[in-house]
Amino acid sequence: MNKQSLKKQKNGSVELLRFLFTSIIIFFHINLDLWDQKKIIAVIGDIPVTFFNHGNIGVEFFFLVTGWLMAKSIYSRYIQTKTTSYTGGTVTGLFTETINFVTHKARTIFPYYLLACALTPLVRVMTDRMLTFSYFLNRLPSLFFLQRVGIGKPFIGCTWYLSSMLIALVAAYPLCRRFYKAYTLFIAPVLCAVLLGAIIVFTGSLGDIDDWFFFTYKTNIRAFAEISMGATAFEISRRMQGRVYPAAVRILLSLTALTCMSLSIAYMCSAMEGRLGIGVFYLLFVLVVIAFSGEGILCHTGCFSHPLFSYLGRISLPMYVTQTLLRRSVPWYFAGSSQWTQCVLIYLGIFGLAVFLDSASAFMHRHPVLQPLAKRQTQHT
Numbered sequence: 001m002n003k004q005s006l007k008k009q010k011n012g013s014v015e016l017l018r019f020l021f022t023s024i025i026i027f028f029h030i031n032l033d034l035w036d037q038k039k040i041i042a043v044i045g046d047i048p049v050t051f052f053n054h055g056n057i058g059v060e061f062f063f064l065v066t067g068w069l070m071a072k073s074i075y076s077r078y079i080q081t082k083t084t085s086y087t088g089g090t091v092t093g094l095f096t097e098t099i100n101f102v103t104h105k106a107r108t109i110f111p112y113y114l115l116a117c118a119l120t121p122l123v124r125v126m127t128d129r130m131l132t133f134s135y136f137l138n139r140l141p142s143l144f145f146l147q148r149v150g151i152g153k154p155f156i157g158c159t160w161y162l163s164s165m166l167i168a169l170v171a172a173y174p175l176c177r178r179f180y181k182a183y184t185l186f187i188a189p190v191l192c193a194v195l196l197g198a199i200i201v202f203t204g205s206l207g208d209i210d211d212w213f214f215f216t217y218k219t220n221i222r223a224f225a226e227i228s229m230g231a232t233a234f235e236i237s238r239r240m241q242g243r244v245y246p247a248a249v250r251i252l253l254s255l256t257a258l259t260c261m262s263l264s265i266a267y268m269c270s271a272m273e274g275r276l277g278i279g280v281f282y283l284l285f286v287l288v289v290i291a292f293s294g295e296g297i298l299c300h301t302g303c304f305s306h307p308l309f310s311y312l313g314r315i316s317l318p319m320y321v322t323q324t325l326l327r328r329s330v331p332w333y334f335a336g337s338s339q340w341t342q343c344v345l346i347y348l349g350i351f352g353l354a355v356f357l358d359s360a361s362a363f364m365h366r367h368p369v370l371q372p373l374a375k376r377q378t379q380h381t
Contacts, residue, residue, distance in 0.1 A: 012304030013291045014065070015313025017261075021058035022316040023347070024268060026323050028055025029158060030346055033327050034339045040271075047270070054268045056207050059161050060281045063223055064288045066105075066165055067172070067230015068237070071184060073101065074177050075238065098173045102166055106145060109162055109317065112357065116321040117143060117155040123325050127332040148217050156324050160209050160219055168223035176231050184235040188228035195225040196278050205274025206281070226281065233285055237293040245295055254296035260287040311358075318354040326350045 031039050031051045039051035117139075121131055141152040148163040176183045196206070199218060203211050211218040245253075260283040267280045290296055298304065326349040330342050337345070 012306065012309035013294070013296075013299050014288075015316075016304060016309045017061065017287070017291060018065070018316045019312035019319075021061045022320050024052055024055045024058040024265070025158075026319065026347060026350060027052040028058070028268075029323060029327060030343050031055070033331065034342060049269050050271055052268050053271060054207075054274070054277065054280075057264070057268055057277050057280050057284075060206070060226055060277075061284050061288065062161065063165065063168075063226035064230040064233055064285060066169070067227035067232075068234040068288060068292055069230075070101070070169065070173060070227065071176060071180075071231035071234035074173070074180055074231075075234070077177075078180060094174050094177060097177065098170060101173055102169045105169060106166055109321075111361075112318045112321050113156075113159065113162065114143070115357070116159075116325065119322075119325055120155045123328050127328055148220055150217070156321065158324060159321060160217075161223075162321075164217065164219040164223040165227070167220050168227050171224055172227045172231070176228070183228070184231045188232045192225040192229040192232075195221055196281065199225075200275045200278050206277040207274055229281075229285055230288070233289045233292065237289045240289070240293040240295050243295070247297065250295060250297035250300055253290050253293075254298045257287050257290040257296055260284065260290075315351075315354040315358050318357045319350050322353050322357070323350050326353065 031037050031053065035051065037053055039053075040048045041051050042049040121135075125131060138152045139155045141147070141149075142154040142156075142159070142163075145159075145163045145166050146152070147154040147160055148167055154160065154163075175187070179187065199206060199213060199222060203213065203218060206222055209217070209219050213221050264280050264283045264287070267276065291299075294300070323346075326346045330346045330349060334342055334345060
């Protein structure tokens with residue numbers, strides 16, 4: 001099996017996980033909107049099964065993936081320069097490289113994000129709410145992903161994740177770039193354990209996005225710690241790739257990944273304490289390492305090679321950034337329907353809008369007039 005084929009299979013498994021955890025985060029927000037996070041869907045024995053009461057922990061998966069991709073980009077530079085330390089020469093050079101990486105990341109998000117921000121005021125008017133000059137003035141900084149700096153308010157509340165991610169990358173990238181080997185193998189794991197441990201001790205959970213942690217939002221520290229750990233995940237998965245494993249080892253890897261995913265989702269559907277979220281984070285870390293390595297039996301046999309998995313991963317971003325549009329409009333226009341009906345309509349609406357936006361993007365790539373614009377957007381993604 002060639003490396004190109006393996007890469008496609010590996011990415012397919014990750015893209016499926018991307019879609020899965022995006023959906024879980026959306027269900028968490030729907031639970032918050034419709035049931036104030038109190039929805040119990042079943043009771044097994046004496047154990048309540050909630051409607052993704054801790055689904056916000058799914059964000060940890062995306063921070064880990066961001067760190068993995070950051071480290072991959074940095075490692076590719078090492079391959080070119082044949083060194084394991086930064087040789088850019090100056091602090092200015094490292095700063096420029098960091099800013100270029102972060103702005104490139106922001107540009108990949110921006111088209112769908114800007115569209116969602118533009119449609120949010122329209123949905124606000126459609127649901128009989130006021131629009132004022134101060135509304136736009138207070139939210140203008142969020143167009144530049146400054147929500148988590150503490151300036152103004154966001155157009156879309158759930159996009160705190162994007163702001164914290166970019167802020168954390170500004171700190172994590174130069175450290176990983178300058179001290180790659182030490183950072184991925186020692187510094188990042190220690191930093192992550194200390195910072196997440198402190199968050200749990202002082203705030204009681206990884207969630208509660210409006211908590212302030214010493215000098216910044218808790219979400220920024222959380223993002224930095226977990227992105228750093230994602231860099232460690234890359235280094236481990238990189239070392240796992242390309243080796244000859246017995247079938248029993250590949251089966252064990254897949255079973256471990258499935259167990260980590262199942263336990264994580266079980267916690268997300270539980271009413272357990274928020275402080276246990278740190279354990280789930282490490283389960284997701286193991287899941288990311290195995291999925292990206294592509295060495296499990298499921299990946300190795302081509303189970304995730306179908307284009308459907310890549311497609312589901314591709315529509316995850318538009319699903320995430322546009323979810324608020326449906327979460328606000330459906331309860332307004334279908335107020336007489338049951339909450340479960342509203343839940344289904346919200347999710348199907350989010351999914352359908354994401355499919356439409358992806359199709360519109362594909363049309364731009366095919367249309368002779370719009371093709372130049374589409375090509376410029378592709379260069380940023």
